[in-house]
Amino acid sequence: MSYTAAPHHRSVAQALARARRLVVRVQAGALLVLMLLLVVVASPARGEVTERSATTFATAPDTPLPQRLSETGLLYGADGVPGRVVGADTLPFSPQYPLWSDGASKRRWIRLPPGTFIDASDPDAWRFPVGTRLWKEFAHAGRPIETRFIERLADGRWRFATYVWNLQGTDALLAPERGVRALPAPGAPGGLYAVPSRADCRACHEGGPSPVLGFGALQLSPERDPQVPHAETPPPGHTDLADLQARGLLRLLPATVAQTTPRIAAASAVARSALGYLHANCGHCHNHTGPLAAMDMALLQSVADAAGSARRTWASVYGKTSRFRSDRGDRGDDAEAQRIAPGRVDDSTLLQRMASPHVMSRMPPMGVSVVDVAGLQLIRQWILDHELSSPLKEHTP
Template sequence: MAGGKWQRMGKVAAALAGAAAAALWVAPGGAQAAGAAPERLSGTGLFTDAAHGVVAPGVLRYTPQYPLWSDGAAKARWIRLPAGKAIDASDPDAWRFPPGTRLWKEFSFGGRRVETRYMVLGRDGAWTYATYRWLPDGSDAERAPERGLRGVAEVAPGVRHDLPAAGDCRACHEGGPTPVLGFSALQLSPDRDPLAPHAEPPAPGDVDLPALARTGRLRGLPADLLARPPRIAAPSPRARAALGYLHANCASCHDARGALASLGLDLAQRVRGGDARAPLATAVGQPSRARPPGMGDAPLRIAAGDPGASVLVRRMGSRDPLLQMPPFGTKLADAQALDLVAAFVRDDLGPATTHPAAPVHQEKNR
């Protein structure tokens, strides 16, 4: 990719982080992430045998029902809580984790482990992030530079996967009410969405919401969430899946409780005190600040009934670094999710009233 385009990508990432103002989550007392992660993944406590994937005692595997799109990567995820400590789940939409909590996410392409991302909560309340690149022989993984690494694995012809910079991790994880993404009451609900794009069935032994409560790893969880597990109460199965996808892939930034609240776009689904359709009020019929080429001077975030006139759909389908959403982290548009969200806009939100029909626009992946 030409140097100019990389510079433009950097500006996009910087703009996102800058708009977040405190794209570093600040702990009480003003502390920020400090300290260095181990040089090798084997030093983080995930495995007793990294080469064969033998997980250490006390490490719990989990599978969120709405996974983040990562260019088709196969993923495995784990968490380890300090002995005798529990998650404060009294706010089911923003769990608070005890110091010493560790999480890992492993990315594989073509059956080969490529990277593992790691985050650990320090005693000062600040998170440290690191990315590890797997060695060619699969025996261990080495910590990548803070600036990240480009082009470490092919994900499609002519398209290669990048390891994120530490700033990329912070921009995604620290823009909302909790830095831990994908491990929540909704994501771990046993009432799983069968239409969720790229849904992965939980592996034997994976923990879910009831298992965490049963083993004393949650405190303060409202009891009714065990009697009636969290579920997006959408008017149709397709709407449920579309709203869940937007929650997982967009709401880490676009959350009314987050650093980008001033943008007025809230795509987060809430277990407590929220109508599943409430986020649509911030998108349907609302003017977009972005002006994608060919969409006129006053495009809408979502034009009901018309995905081709909806900026949200257009940006999902683009991988122009100045237009794409999410702004970084993927090189390939998610075709399955694009079809789902376009159908949701066209068929579930009713006929267009202010825009003529237009085809869904998916740009060539770059």
Template sequence: MRYLILCAIFLLTACNKSGPDMQVILADKPAPTLADYGFFKDVSANIPAKRVQAYDLVNPLFTDYADKHRFVFIPQGKSAQYHAVDALEFPVGTVLVKTFGYAPDMRTPMVDAYKVETRLLIHKKDGWIAAPYVWNKEQTEANYAPIGARLQIQTIAPDGKNLDFTYGVPNANQCKTCHQSGHDVLPIGPKVRNLNHNGQLDLWYEKGLIRGLSVDLPTTTVPPAQDISFPLNARARAYLDINCAHCHKPDGSASNSGLMLEWGETDRTRIGINKHPTAAGRGSGGLLTVITPGNPDTSIMVHRMQSVEPGIAMPELGRTLAHKEGVALIREWIAEMPVKDN
């Protein structure tokens, strides 16, 4: 009996480790399974371990209507440095954990929800690396999938429409394509302007996850793109910021296009207004300008956002479906854009 109790205590402590395993996180190669890192207390990755903090963004990147759950792990005794514009500067050993899932009906995403993949962005000693993990059918294990995967998904979209499509899990290189910043790989989502809502930054501050934050510092926040109580221009720019600017920025993967869609960009041509395409090829759809003020139907931006054809569709990676609501927002923004400066 005494022996059994000892065993039980041992098992309990084994399950209740003090959080993620730094050796696994900083190892040369990604671990074979998600569970190896110890980010979660349960095999289905629902209950975060110690120091693994759930968070969300004002605006998410559109990924085929997938439901996303984000967590950040920052090593004990360390914190992320505040940046007004760029992503927070996270210490070595930080891991961003993002799980993508669906439910049979995305109008009720919590009912019979299941996970398809978990993407890790791990800050190794010499920079960030990306590692995708694909969940098994039983939802008990997510396995490292460096070459990505294609998965058949059937669900009902938030607007009630039936969806049956091939979901693409990006491979490790494709992760890097979007996360590229010059020669570095960097996080995209966790920027102050996209984290600063619902008291989230205050919570991070209280928990010691962020430093350099003070009331004196500018904390611009982007508006929720679909909340019509905010100005249209700001909502459209916020949408482009999170969905396009990871590549369409001066040191991003699409820099050579000259189309720059970051939140802070002010040059009209660089945003695409009356700008000719550079390397669009058939992506131009025979249209002459990226944005034609007043006319979404002659704007290449709209054409490429609503296309699902590879070679035309933008973003090039990470989506199979068109984002109906996003397209509607950009259409409205372009339609209402003053024509005067043409």
């Protein structure tokens, strides 16, 4: 027996069919909107979108500092036992102009959140995504003493901490906020090591255009200065400027910089190394953008304007009268002292302060207790160099 649906039954069936088609269209439309949103979020403009997407991996501002170094993400081990193993997503690096730290050996690492990159549109002040983490290990006599840690939080601020290693070398504990002024450390000068306070960290890292020091276009240039004091051999698998660009971890670098190899503009090999030494050891405080800008002492070198920055350095130190009062005590007229006195080493207060044994007059003012003899000799030779008056003369090795 055949059955023919009643008219009202057919109307209900047709209404249900229309409803199903409407649901499908709505779902498809919602999917399209979602895909468009994903495209917008994934299309970074000068690093802004990258930072928003990175907040998933960034630490909330009110999160307490990890109590152990192994909890910061640098170290891990089997079965939860901390060990000195660095994750594959953590890149080692080595600046070509290292900071003098009483002869300590160092290792450094950086890690960016997945899917993010560094905005290098300002080649002298890279912008790092939130969630960026960096570590720097200090060691004496082959034994790690401390590892410093900086992290960009979800709100864009940076925080600093340092961790003191245990005797077994398996992990490190968070140091007090005030630091540790006399930590027993075999191999360190006098057998003691000073762990900086967090205020000390901020004093150095917040004095220039970027709180990340030693990780920029000049420091990571593939063309490394062969004569720099305390030159380091880059570790296996290290990253540099070219590698970061190849990995897509550094973008928006201006073509004028990307098409060249960053290098200090100098008259000679000695001048190049001297400017690099001052850049790394002094420039993070003595520059034209930080709290000490009024001193008009520009020791930070630029890759966007290498020649101009070299000239600015000369203008700010060469033949410039210094207000520093010599602690030698044998000068009759300290008002005539100069930051760099051409050919007159004894009148160069820059050299005097580097060589000073007194805490109140020594430069750098923190992080060192022993005079850097190699650095001192380099600056001395630079001052005695007869070609100082032509800082941009082309040098042929």
